[in-house]
Amino acid sequence: QVQLAESGGGSVQAGGSLRLSCAASGRTDSYNYALGWFRQAPGKGREFVAAIGWSSDPPLLADSVRGRFTISRDNAKPTVHLQMNNLKFADTAVYYCAADRQIVQLVTMRGLDYSGQGIQVTVSS
Secondary structure: OEEEEEEOOEEEEOOOOEEEEEEEEEOHHHOOOEEEEEEEOOOOOEEEEEEEOOOOOOOEEOOOOEOOEEEEEEOOOOEEEEEEOOOOHHHOEEEEEEEEOOHHHHHHOOOOOEEOOOEEEEEEO
């Protein structure tokens, strides 16, 4: 089992920045999991945000956040971070950290191995 704990959410005005972090614990040494984020706004479905694999392959970002969000990971801990700049009202959502053996699963969000409890991000216009 792998546990994921998100931190860093909160409220910010449009144009501001927030940094989300997700610490993985448990059997993280059993597999080189890809890590990522998805979000869910009120009344809407889940939306892929970003994902990063274990290797040096470039990270994946949704079109809606490319150029504003950056994803990075620290394999030693292991932890994944989501730096969110130039936030917009449309970014308001609950953000979830996720881990999966296949990075494609983080993009499709189907049958995820693990996901966290979620953390609220609120952007005021």
